[in-house]
Amino acid sequence: MPRTAVFDLDGTLVDSAPDIHAALDRLVAEEGRPPFTRAEVTGMIGDGVRALIERAAAARDLPFSEALLARFTADYTARAAEATALFPGIAAALDALAGLGWRLAVCTNKPAAATAALLAALGLDGRFAAVGGGDSFPVRKPDPGHLLGTLAAAGGDPARAVMIGDHRNDVLAARGAGLPCLFAGWGYGTLAMAEGAAGIARSPAQLVPLLRDLLP
Ligand SMILES: O=C(O)COP(=O)(O)O
Numbered sequence: 586m587p588r589t590a591v592f593d594l595d596g597t598l599v600d601s602a603p604d605i606h607a608a609l610d611r612l613v614a615e616e617g618r619p620p621f622t623r624a625e626v627t628g629m630i631g632d633g634v635r636a637l638i639e640r641a642a643a644a645r646d647l648p649f650s651e652a653l654l655a656r657f658t659a660d661y662t663a664r665a666a667e668a669t670a671l672f673p674g675i676a677a678a679l680d681a682l683a684g685l686g687w688r689l690a691v692c693t694n695k696p697a698a699a700t701a702a703l704l705a706a707l708g709l710d711g712r713f714a715a716v717g718g719g720d721s722f723p724v725r726k727p728d729p730g731h732l733l734g735t736l737a738a739a740g741g742d743p744a745r746a747v748m749i750g751d752h753r754n755d756v757l758a759a760r761g762a763g764l765p766c767l768f769a770g771w772g773y774g775t776l777a778m779a780e781g782a783a784g785i786a787r788s789p790a791q792l793v794p795l796l797r798d799l800l801p
């Protein structure tokens with residue numbers, strides 16, 4: 586059974602904050618509200634799009650509504666790849682893992698449609714044995730069912746898999762699923778969120794050696 590590396594998306598594989606930030610600014614500008622700082626935006630990412638819009642609305646004194654959420658989702662999904670790129674070193678790490686026989690998967694709280702659009706725009710469709718989005722299953726991270734469902738879809742073995750993510754939700758999902766989590770220190774989470782992780786990768790260049798240590 587091959588080893589499986591299950592990657593979080595936002596803040597781990599891709600630096601998606603610029604496009605999320607731009608879409609949030611367009612949304613609140615339509616309501617006559619001022620734009621966000623980048624730190625405000627990265628602090629609101631990680632619990633899926635509904636939580637993102639609830640937080641953004643609260644921060645700009647706007648009532649949350651399904652219509653607001655739907656407007657954001659449509660706009661962001663159409664423009665998710667304008668400024669979003671892989672973090673430097675990620676492409677090489679994915680290539681190296683694939684070359685070592687690892688199976689690759691994505692487990693993200695980003696909705697599946699936006700995730701698919703983004704991965705396609707980055708030329709990454711087909712790279713992953715499975716992609717579990719934030720609305721692909723009845724549950725999402727930190728619920729381990731999201732990670733285990735993605736792993737099952739990838740044909741991976743939970744006893745031979747590692748989760749890599751930048752948020753507390755990734756660490757908690759991995760812990761609940763009985764997998765080690767490697768914390769992505771270059772992402773949007775704080776290092777305090779790494780508590781309970783099996784290790785911290787400071788840069789994508791450290792991914793392959795640390796993953797090989799975790800699953801020799
Ligand atoms: O959509 C989010 O809030 C975060 O997505 P992630 O799980 O890929 O970090």
Ligand SMILES: [Mg+2]
Nearest residue numbers: 593595596751
């Ligand atoms: Mg993330």
